[in-house]
Amino acid sequence: MPDILKIKQLTRQFKIGGMLLGSKITAVDQIDLAITGEKPQILSIVGESGCGKTTLAKMILQLLEPSSGAIEIDGVPLSYYAKSKRRKAFYKKVQPIFQNPFTSFSSRRTVESYLYETAYNLDIAKSKQEAKQLIKEALQSVGLEYEQITGKYPNQFSGGELQRLSIARALIPKPRLIVADEPVAMIDASLRMNIVNLFKKLKDEYNVSFIYITHDLSTAYYVSDYIATLYRGNLIEYGKAREILSQPAHPYTELLLNSIPRVGQKWDEEAKLPEMETKEYAMNGCKFAGRCAYVKEVCRSSKPPLMELENGHQVLCIKFNDYKPVAQNEPITHAVSPISKNKSM
Ligand SMILES: Nc1ncnc2c1ncn2[C@@H]1O[C@H](COP(=O)(O)OP(=O)(O)OP(=O)(O)O)[C@@H](O)[C@H]1O
Numbered sequence: 589m590p591d592i593l594k595i596k597q598l599t600r601q602f603k604i605g606g607m608l609l610g611s612k613i614t615a616v617d618q619i620d621l622a623i624t625g626e627k628p629q630i631l632s633i634v635g636e637s638g639c640g641k642t643t644l645a646k647m648i649l650q651l652l653e654p655s656s657g658a659i660e661i662d663g664v665p666l667s668y669y670a671k672s673k674r675r676k677a678f679y680k681k682v683q684p685i686f687q688n689p690f691t692s693f694s695s696r697r698t699v700e701s702y703l704y705e706t707a708y709n710l711d712i713a714k715s716k717q718e719a720k721q722l723i724k725e726a727l728q729s730v731g732l733e734y735e736q737i738t739g740k741y742p743n744q745f746s747g748g749e750l751q752r753l754s755i756a757r758a759l760i761p762k763p764r765l766i767v768a769d770e771p772v773a774m775i776d777a778s779l780r781m782n783i784v785n786l787f788k789k790l791k792d793e794y795n796v797s798f799i800y801i802t803h804d805l806s807t808a809y810y811v812s813d814y815i816a817t818l819y820r821g822n823l824i825e826y827g828k829a830r831e832i833l834s835q836p837a838h839p840y841t842e843l844l845l846n847s848i849p850r851v852g853q854k855w856d857e858e859a860k861l862p863e864m865e866t867k868e869y870a871m872n873g874c875k876f877a878g879r880c881a882y883v884k885e886v887c888r889s890s891k892p893p894l895m896e897l898e899n900g901h902q903v904l905c906i907k908f909n910d911y912k913p914v915a916q917n918e919p920i921t922h923a924v925s926p927i928s929k930n931k932s933m
């Protein structure tokens with residue numbers, strides 16, 4: 589069985605600044621990441637604002653073209669789905685959930701029209717009866733009843749209910765993977781855990797994996813099977829959620845864990861560091877060197893290797909130089925094919 593998701597040496601650069609004095613930042617820097625095996629999993633991607641989470645998510649969702657590297661879903665390279673006639677096939681495999689449920693639905697349409705649209709447009713239902721059945725099931729899975737929602741417009745729902753509706757919609761094609769970029773950021777803090785808990789339930793019920801992108805470490809640690817931490821475009825730590833929680837390896841993860849305040853609080857609410865962000869992106873050595881409690885001279889000059897600890901736990905830090913480096917990924921067998929140029933970035 590192929591892996592549900594395989595990301596190989598994925599890189600995306602952006603030009604910043606003006607035409608003449610402009611430079612580039614590498615928002616996602618040669619990332620290897622996978623959801624392996626047949627069993628669905630929840631992989632959380634955590635990291636503070638500007639570390640590359642959305643850039644990574646957009647590439648998985650084919651909304652942004654990689655600069656280099658490759659992504660496979662169920663063994664099929666994403667480049668296969670780049671042709672417009674294969675868009676339906678792609679959305680049957682991978683579904684997005686966005687941050688703001690109020691912009692996912694137009695205020696002039698009933699919410700059920702969106703659910704029917706997904707069922708029909710992706711050729712999942714052939715008749716109204718069939719569509720209704722699928723929609724009922726999906727709604728029930730997220731704790732809503734069909735009768736409760738019919739004829740209603742988005743403004744008749746709370747943010748939490750609307751986000752449940754977006755999740756129900758994403759379930760209709762029974763995808764392999766749901767990519768949820770900050771799905772609870774706009775939702776009342778008291779309701780966040782309810783929504784995130786749904787992912788755990790749906791994972792088994794629908795046999796679907798989740799990429800859960802968040803600032804909110806407390807929900808991430810609670811819900812995930814695996815956690816990947818990003819810092820300035822680098823994957824700096826990856827491993828089983830429980831292991832990362834009990835034995836964080838990277839000094840940054842350690843810092844984050846020590847600063848977990850309470851459910852719902854974003855850690856960068858206190859420390860927004862925009863100038864530091866660009867400066868750190870431009871650093872040659874370890875991008876965390878300027879903030880690290882254990883920094884050595886070498887950290888500022890050379891990029892640390894990704895080291896393999898026990899149980900697949902990986903860390904990008906010279907503190908672990910006694911361990912062996914993560915084996916080089918097998919070479920990329922297929923080039924990234926250009927995604928249609930007119931697509932919004
Ligand atoms: N279209 C773009 N053009 C130029 N720079 C970009 C573009 N999109 C993202 N970036 C830059 O790439 C870096 C990563 O951005 P990204 O949106 O992926 O971060 P993020 O982790 O999702 O942040 P947040 O938590 O605030 O959503 C940032 O420095 C950002 O300014």
Ligand SMILES: [Mg+2]
Binds near residue numbers: 641642643
């Ligand atoms: Mg983002």
